[in-house]
Amino acid sequence: ISPVPPYSREQPIFTTRAHVFQIDPSTKKNWVPASKQAVTVSYFYDSTRNSYRIISVDGAKVIINSTITPNMTFTKTSQKFGQWADSRANTVFGLGFPSEQQLTKFAEKFQEVKEAAKLARDRSQEKIETSSNHSQESGRETPTSTRASSVNGTDDEKASHGGPAEAHLKSENDKLKIALAQSSSNVKKWETELQTLRESNARLSTALQESAASIEHWKKQFSACKEENDQLRSKIEELEEQCNEISKEKERNAQLSRRLQELETELQDKELELEELRKQGEIVPELMSECESVSEQLQAAEKKNKDLEEKVRTLRTEVEESKHRQTNLKTELKNFLDVLDGKIDELHDFRQGLSKLGVDN
Numbered sequence: 053i054s055p056v057p058p059y060s061r062e063q064p065i066f067t068t069r070a071h072v073f074q075i076d077p078s079t080k081k082n083w084v085p086a087s088k089q090a091v092t093v094s095y096f097y098d099s100t101r102n103s104y105r106i107i108s109v110d111g112a113k114v115i116i117n118s119t120i121t122p123n124m125t126f127t128k129t130s131q132k133f134g135q136w137a138d139s140r141a142n143t144v145f146g147l148g149f150p151s152e153q154q155l156t157k158f159a160e161k162f163q164e165v166k167e168a169a170k171l172a173r174d175r176s177q178e179k180i181e182t183s184s185n186h187s188q189e190s191g192r193e194t195p196t197s198t199r200a201s202s203v204n205g206t207d208d209e210k211a212s213h214g215g216p217a218e219a220h221l222k223s224e225n226d227k228l229k230i231a232l233a234q235s236s237s238n239v240k241k242w243e244t245e246l247q248t249l250r251e252s253n254a255r256l257s258t259a260l261q262e263s264a265a266s267i268e269h270w271k272k273q274f275s276a277c278k279e280e281n282d283q284l285r286s287k288i289e290e291l292e293e294q295c296n297e298i299s300k301e302k303e304r305n306a307q308l309s310r311r312l313q314e315l316e317t318e319l320q321d322k323e324l325e326l327e328e329l330r331k332q333g334e335i336v337p338e339l340m341s342e343c344e345s346v347s348e349q350l351q352a353a354e355k356k357n358k359d360l361e362e363k364v365r366t367l368r369t370e371v372e373e374s375k376h377r378q379t380n381l382k383t384e385l386k387n388f389l390d391v392l393d394g395k396i397d398e399l400h401d402f403r404q405g406l407s408k409l410g411v412d413n
Contacts, residue, residue, distance in 0.1 A: 057238070062097065062099075064094045064096055065096070065097050065161075066095040066157075066158075067093070068092075068093055068154055068157070069090045070149045071087060071089070071090050071091075071093065071147070071148035071149075072085070072091060072108055072110075072116060072145070072146070072152070073086060073142065073145070074143050074146070075144040077143070077145070088110075091115070092108060092109070093106055093107075093108045093110070093116065093158075094106070094108070098246065101176075102121040102172040103169070104169050105117065105118060105119050112262070116145055117141070118136075118138045118141060119140065120162070120165050120166055121169060122166060122170035122173060123137070123164075124137070124160050124166060125137075126162040131152045132150070132152055133146060133148050133149070133153055133155070134147055134149075134159060134342065135145070135147070136162070295411060
Protein backbone atom coordinates (compact mmCIF):
# COMPACT_ATOMS: atom_id res chain seq x y z
CA ILE A 53 0.00 0.00 0.00
CA SER A 54 1.46 3.31 -1.01
CA PRO A 55 1.82 5.71 1.92
CA VAL A 56 0.50 8.82 0.23
CA PRO A 57 -3.24 8.94 -0.56
CA PRO A 58 -5.53 9.33 -2.31
CA TYR A 59 -5.53 6.71 -5.07
CA SER A 60 -8.16 5.37 -7.38
CA ARG A 61 -9.08 2.61 -4.95
CA GLU A 62 -8.91 4.82 -1.82
CA GLN A 63 -11.45 7.56 -1.24
CA PRO A 64 -11.64 10.03 1.68
CA ILE A 65 -14.74 9.52 3.80
CA PHE A 66 -14.08 12.13 6.51
CA THR A 67 -11.63 15.06 6.74
CA THR A 68 -10.77 17.46 9.55
CA ARG A 69 -7.83 19.58 10.75
CA ALA A 70 -5.81 19.05 13.93
CA HIS A 71 -2.35 19.31 15.48
CA VAL A 72 -0.59 15.93 15.26
CA PHE A 73 1.57 14.46 18.07
CA GLN A 74 3.41 11.19 18.62
CA ILE A 75 4.49 9.64 21.89
CA ASP A 76 8.18 10.00 22.72
CA PRO A 77 9.69 6.54 21.96
CA SER A 78 12.32 6.92 24.69
CA THR A 79 10.09 7.93 27.63
CA LYS A 80 6.68 6.67 26.38
CA LYS A 81 5.21 9.58 28.38
CA ASN A 82 5.89 12.91 26.68
CA TRP A 83 4.24 14.06 23.45
CA VAL A 84 6.43 15.11 20.52
CA PRO A 85 4.75 17.42 17.95
CA ALA A 86 4.75 15.87 14.48
CA SER A 87 3.49 19.05 12.79
CA LYS A 88 4.30 22.70 13.43
CA GLN A 89 0.74 23.73 12.71
CA ALA A 90 -2.72 22.24 12.20
CA VAL A 91 -2.78 19.80 9.23
CA THR A 92 -5.44 17.82 7.38
CA VAL A 93 -6.33 14.45 8.93
CA SER A 94 -8.54 12.13 6.82
CA TYR A 95 -10.21 8.71 6.95
CA PHE A 96 -9.64 6.71 3.73
CA TYR A 97 -11.48 3.58 2.56
CA ASP A 98 -9.78 1.02 0.30
CA SER A 99 -12.57 -0.76 -1.55
CA THR A 100 -10.16 -3.34 -3.03
CA ARG A 101 -8.81 -4.47 0.33
CA ASN A 102 -11.92 -3.44 2.27
CA SER A 103 -9.73 -1.61 4.80
CA TYR A 104 -9.72 1.80 6.50
CA ARG A 105 -6.77 4.08 7.18
CA ILE A 106 -6.14 7.42 8.91
CA ILE A 107 -3.79 9.52 6.75
CA SER A 108 -2.18 12.90 7.43
CA VAL A 109 0.44 14.61 5.27
CA ASP A 110 2.45 17.70 6.20
CA GLY A 111 3.85 19.02 2.91
CA ALA A 112 5.71 16.03 1.39
CA LYS A 113 6.02 14.19 4.75
CA VAL A 114 3.57 11.49 5.84
CA ILE A 115 3.08 11.95 9.59
CA ILE A 116 0.13 9.54 10.05
CA ASN A 117 -0.41 6.26 8.15
CA SER A 118 -2.47 4.12 10.51
CA THR A 119 -4.60 1.16 9.39
CA ILE A 120 -7.65 0.86 11.65
CA THR A 121 -8.24 -2.55 13.23
CA PRO A 122 -11.14 -3.72 15.43
CA ASN A 123 -8.80 -3.87 18.44
CA MET A 124 -7.97 -0.14 18.33
CA THR A 125 -9.55 2.33 20.75
CA PHE A 126 -9.74 6.12 20.46
CA THR A 127 -9.55 7.77 23.89
CA LYS A 128 -10.50 11.36 24.76
CA THR A 129 -7.94 12.60 27.29
CA SER A 130 -9.29 16.17 27.47
CA GLN A 131 -11.95 18.38 25.91
CA LYS A 132 -9.85 18.98 22.78
CA PHE A 133 -7.34 16.10 22.72
CA GLY A 134 -7.62 12.43 21.83
CA GLN A 135 -5.26 9.51 21.17
CA TRP A 136 -5.04 5.93 19.88
CA ALA A 137 -2.31 3.28 19.84
CA ASP A 138 -1.08 1.66 16.60
CA SER A 139 0.78 -1.59 17.30
CA ARG A 140 1.88 -1.93 13.68
CA ALA A 141 3.54 1.49 13.70
CA ASN A 142 4.71 0.86 17.30
CA THR A 143 3.60 4.30 18.42
CA VAL A 144 0.73 6.27 19.91
CA PHE A 145 -0.83 9.09 17.88
CA GLY A 146 -2.36 12.18 19.49
CA LEU A 147 -4.59 14.84 17.92
CA GLY A 148 -5.29 18.32 19.28
CA PHE A 149 -8.48 19.87 17.88
CA PRO A 150 -9.58 23.53 17.84
CA SER A 151 -12.91 22.65 19.49
CA GLU A 152 -14.57 19.88 21.48
CA GLN A 153 -17.19 19.45 18.74
CA GLN A 154 -14.56 18.49 16.13
CA LEU A 155 -13.01 16.02 18.60
CA THR A 156 -16.42 14.42 19.17
CA LYS A 157 -17.04 14.05 15.41
CA PHE A 158 -13.63 12.47 14.90
CA ALA A 159 -14.21 10.00 17.78
CA GLU A 160 -17.64 9.07 16.42
CA LYS A 161 -16.19 8.47 12.96
CA PHE A 162 -13.38 6.38 14.51
CA GLN A 163 -15.98 4.17 16.20
CA GLU A 164 -17.94 3.81 12.93
CA VAL A 165 -14.81 2.90 10.97
CA LYS A 166 -13.75 0.47 13.71
CA GLU A 167 -17.14 -1.30 13.51
CA ALA A 168 -16.89 -1.40 9.71
CA ALA A 169 -13.38 -2.87 9.94
CA LYS A 170 -14.63 -5.48 12.40
CA LEU A 171 -17.52 -6.38 10.10
CA ALA A 172 -15.15 -6.62 7.12
CA ARG A 173 -12.83 -8.89 9.11
CA ASP A 174 -15.73 -11.15 10.12
CA ARG A 175 -16.91 -11.39 6.51
CA SER A 176 -13.40 -12.17 5.33
CA GLN A 177 -13.06 -14.92 7.93
CA GLU A 178 -16.45 -16.34 6.87
CA LYS A 179 -15.32 -16.40 3.25
CA ILE A 180 -12.07 -18.10 4.18
CA GLU A 181 -13.89 -20.69 6.30
CA THR A 182 -16.46 -21.24 3.55
CA SER A 183 -13.80 -21.71 0.88
CA SER A 184 -11.83 -23.99 3.22
CA ASN A 185 -14.89 -26.13 3.96
CA HIS A 186 -15.74 -26.22 0.30
CA SER A 187 -12.25 -27.41 -0.56
CA GLN A 188 -12.36 -30.07 2.14
CA GLU A 189 -15.79 -31.26 0.98
CA SER A 190 -14.58 -31.38 -2.62
CA GLY A 191 -11.55 -33.39 -1.56
CA ARG A 192 -13.76 -35.79 0.35
CA GLU A 193 -16.44 -36.13 -2.31
CA THR A 194 -14.06 -36.86 -5.18
CA PRO A 195 -12.57 -40.07 -3.78
CA THR A 196 -16.05 -41.23 -2.71
CA SER A 197 -17.44 -40.82 -6.16
CA THR A 198 -14.38 -42.48 -7.54
CA ARG A 199 -14.78 -45.36 -5.16
CA ALA A 200 -18.46 -45.57 -6.00
CA SER A 201 -17.81 -45.64 -9.70
CA SER A 202 -15.12 -48.21 -9.23
CA VAL A 203 -17.35 -50.35 -7.06
CA ASN A 204 -20.46 -49.95 -9.21
CA GLY A 205 -18.58 -50.29 -12.49
CA THR A 206 -19.17 -53.34 -14.76
CA ASP A 207 -16.78 -56.19 -15.15
CA ASP A 208 -16.17 -55.11 -18.70
CA GLU A 209 -15.05 -51.68 -17.49
CA LYS A 210 -12.84 -53.38 -14.93
CA ALA A 211 -11.39 -55.58 -17.59
CA SER A 212 -10.93 -52.83 -20.12
CA HIS A 213 -9.62 -50.10 -17.76
CA GLY A 214 -7.47 -52.11 -15.46
CA GLY A 215 -9.60 -52.11 -12.26
CA PRO A 216 -8.43 -50.26 -9.08
CA ALA A 217 -5.39 -48.68 -10.75
CA GLU A 218 -7.61 -46.79 -13.14
CA ALA A 219 -9.83 -45.63 -10.31
CA HIS A 220 -6.80 -44.39 -8.42
CA LEU A 221 -5.58 -42.47 -11.49
CA LYS A 222 -9.00 -40.92 -11.95
CA SER A 223 -9.03 -39.78 -8.34
CA GLU A 224 -5.60 -38.24 -8.70
CA ASN A 225 -6.74 -36.53 -11.91
CA ASP A 226 -9.73 -35.00 -10.13
CA LYS A 227 -7.46 -33.76 -7.34
CA LEU A 228 -5.17 -32.21 -9.94
CA LYS A 229 -8.11 -30.50 -11.60
CA ILE A 230 -9.20 -29.01 -8.25
CA ALA A 231 -5.64 -27.88 -7.53
CA LEU A 232 -5.43 -26.41 -11.04
CA ALA A 233 -8.68 -24.51 -10.52
CA GLN A 234 -7.42 -23.20 -7.17
CA SER A 235 -4.10 -22.28 -8.80
CA SER A 236 -5.94 -20.45 -11.57
CA SER A 237 -7.95 -18.49 -9.00
CA ASN A 238 -4.76 -17.81 -7.04
CA VAL A 239 -2.99 -16.74 -10.24
CA LYS A 240 -5.80 -14.28 -10.95
CA LYS A 241 -5.58 -13.04 -7.40
CA TRP A 242 -1.79 -12.74 -7.65
CA GLU A 243 -2.12 -10.98 -11.00
CA THR A 244 -4.49 -8.51 -9.35
CA GLU A 245 -2.04 -8.06 -6.47
CA LEU A 246 0.82 -7.70 -8.93
CA GLN A 247 -1.09 -5.10 -10.90
CA THR A 248 -1.88 -3.30 -7.66
CA LEU A 249 1.77 -3.43 -6.66
CA ARG A 250 2.82 -2.15 -10.08
CA GLU A 251 0.39 0.73 -9.82
CA SER A 252 1.62 1.36 -6.30
CA ASN A 253 5.24 1.25 -7.44
CA ALA A 254 4.44 3.63 -10.29
CA ARG A 255 2.83 6.02 -7.82
CA LEU A 256 5.77 5.60 -5.49
CA SER A 257 8.17 6.33 -8.33
CA THR A 258 6.17 9.42 -9.25
CA ALA A 259 6.07 10.47 -5.62
CA LEU A 260 9.79 9.78 -5.32
CA GLN A 261 10.52 11.89 -8.39
CA GLU A 262 8.29 14.64 -7.02
CA SER A 263 10.05 14.31 -3.67
CA ALA A 264 13.44 14.51 -5.38
CA ALA A 265 12.33 17.60 -7.29
CA SER A 266 10.91 18.99 -4.08
CA ILE A 267 14.20 18.21 -2.31
CA GLU A 268 16.14 20.05 -4.99
CA HIS A 269 13.73 22.93 -4.72
CA TRP A 270 14.09 22.97 -0.94
CA LYS A 271 17.87 22.69 -1.27
CA LYS A 272 17.83 25.82 -3.42
CA GLN A 273 15.46 27.46 -0.97
CA PHE A 274 17.76 26.39 1.89
CA SER A 275 20.81 27.83 0.11
CA ALA A 276 18.96 31.06 -0.56
CA CYS A 277 17.77 31.17 3.05
CA LYS A 278 21.29 30.44 4.27
CA GLU A 279 22.68 33.30 2.19
CA GLU A 280 19.90 35.53 3.40
CA ASN A 281 20.61 34.36 6.95
CA ASP A 282 24.30 35.24 6.55
CA GLN A 283 23.35 38.64 5.20
CA LEU A 284 20.92 39.14 8.06
CA ARG A 285 23.60 38.12 10.57
CA SER A 286 26.04 40.63 9.11
CA LYS A 287 23.26 43.20 9.11
CA ILE A 288 22.47 42.32 12.75
CA GLU A 289 26.15 42.75 13.66
CA GLU A 290 26.16 46.14 11.94
CA LEU A 291 22.96 47.06 13.74
CA GLU A 292 24.44 45.91 17.05
CA GLU A 293 27.48 48.13 16.44
CA GLN A 294 25.14 50.96 15.56
CA CYS A 295 23.15 50.21 18.70
CA ASN A 296 26.34 50.36 20.76
CA GLU A 297 27.21 53.69 19.16
CA ILE A 298 23.64 54.85 19.74
CA SER A 299 23.93 53.78 23.39
CA LYS A 300 27.15 55.77 23.72
CA GLU A 301 25.49 58.73 22.02
CA LYS A 302 22.57 58.37 24.40
CA GLU A 303 24.96 58.44 27.36
CA ARG A 304 26.68 61.50 25.93
CA ASN A 305 23.30 63.10 25.30
CA ALA A 306 22.27 62.31 28.87
CA GLN A 307 25.47 63.92 30.15
CA LEU A 308 24.89 66.91 27.90
CA SER A 309 21.29 67.10 29.10
CA ARG A 310 22.44 67.11 32.72
CA ARG A 311 25.07 69.74 31.89
CA LEU A 312 22.43 71.76 30.06
CA GLN A 313 20.15 71.59 33.08
CA GLU A 314 23.02 72.73 35.30
CA LEU A 315 23.76 75.60 32.92
CA GLU A 316 20.09 76.52 32.81
CA THR A 317 20.06 76.56 36.62
CA GLU A 318 23.18 78.71 36.65
CA LEU A 319 21.65 80.97 34.02
CA GLN A 320 18.54 81.39 36.16
CA ASP A 321 20.76 82.25 39.14
CA LYS A 322 22.68 84.75 37.01
CA GLU A 323 19.44 86.25 35.77
CA LEU A 324 18.32 86.67 39.38
CA GLU A 325 21.65 88.29 40.24
CA LEU A 326 21.35 90.50 37.17
CA GLU A 327 17.86 91.48 38.23
CA GLU A 328 19.16 92.37 41.67
CA LEU A 329 21.99 94.34 40.08
CA ARG A 330 19.46 96.15 37.92
CA LYS A 331 17.45 96.99 41.00
CA GLN A 332 20.62 98.12 42.69
CA GLY A 333 21.55 100.11 39.57
CA GLU A 334 18.33 102.06 39.96
CA ILE A 335 19.51 103.34 43.39
CA VAL A 336 23.03 104.18 42.15
CA PRO A 337 22.18 107.90 41.57
CA GLU A 338 20.92 108.15 45.11
CA LEU A 339 24.05 106.40 46.28
CA MET A 340 26.15 108.79 44.18
CA SER A 341 24.49 111.81 45.73
CA GLU A 342 24.92 110.26 49.15
CA CYS A 343 28.52 109.49 48.26
CA GLU A 344 29.12 113.14 47.29
CA SER A 345 27.62 114.33 50.55
CA VAL A 346 29.68 111.76 52.39
CA SER A 347 32.76 112.97 50.50
CA GLU A 348 32.07 116.52 51.53
CA GLN A 349 31.55 115.37 55.08
CA LEU A 350 34.74 113.36 54.79
CA GLN A 351 36.64 116.39 53.57
CA ALA A 352 35.25 118.45 56.44
CA ALA A 353 36.12 115.63 58.80
CA GLU A 354 39.61 115.43 57.35
CA LYS A 355 39.98 119.20 57.88
CA LYS A 356 38.73 118.86 61.42
CA ASN A 357 41.05 115.92 61.82
CA LYS A 358 43.99 118.04 60.73
CA ASP A 359 42.99 120.75 63.18
CA LEU A 360 42.63 118.16 65.90
CA GLU A 361 46.00 116.70 65.00
CA GLU A 362 47.52 120.18 65.38
CA LYS A 363 45.80 120.53 68.72
CA VAL A 364 46.98 117.03 69.70
CA ARG A 365 50.52 117.89 68.77
CA THR A 366 50.22 121.11 70.80
CA LEU A 367 48.71 119.20 73.70
CA ARG A 368 51.43 116.62 73.45
CA THR A 369 54.02 119.38 73.63
CA GLU A 370 52.24 120.85 76.59
CA VAL A 371 51.99 117.41 78.17
CA GLU A 372 55.69 116.86 77.66
CA GLU A 373 56.39 120.20 79.19
CA SER A 374 53.92 119.43 82.00
CA LYS A 375 55.63 116.07 82.55
CA HIS A 376 58.97 117.79 82.65
CA ARG A 377 57.66 120.35 85.11
CA GLN A 378 56.03 117.60 87.12
CA THR A 379 59.34 115.76 87.26
CA ASN A 380 61.03 118.88 88.48
CA LEU A 381 58.24 119.39 90.98
CA LYS A 382 58.57 115.84 92.17
CA THR A 383 62.29 116.37 92.68
CA GLU A 384 61.73 119.61 94.54
CA LEU A 385 58.92 117.99 96.54
CA LYS A 386 61.16 115.11 97.48
CA ASN A 387 63.85 117.48 98.55
CA PHE A 388 61.25 119.41 100.50
CA LEU A 389 59.95 116.27 102.12
CA ASP A 390 63.48 115.23 103.02
CA VAL A 391 64.03 118.60 104.61
CA LEU A 392 60.60 118.37 106.24
CA ASP A 393 61.43 114.94 107.62
CA GLY A 394 64.63 116.36 109.08
CA LYS A 395 62.74 119.19 110.64
CA ILE A 396 60.08 116.83 111.99
CA ASP A 397 62.77 114.65 113.52
CA GLU A 398 64.31 117.70 115.10
CA LEU A 399 60.90 118.83 116.41
CA HIS A 400 60.32 115.37 117.80
CA ASP A 401 63.66 115.41 119.57
CA PHE A 402 62.87 118.87 120.81
CA ARG A 403 59.45 117.76 122.08
CA GLN A 404 61.00 114.83 123.90
CA GLY A 405 63.57 117.20 125.46
CA LEU A 406 60.75 119.47 126.57
CA SER A 407 58.88 116.50 128.00
CA LYS A 408 61.88 115.51 129.99
CA LEU A 409 62.25 119.07 131.22
CA GLY A 410 58.65 119.15 132.33
CA VAL A 411 59.08 115.90 134.22
CA ASP A 412 62.23 117.08 135.84
CA ASN A 413 60.47 120.24 136.94
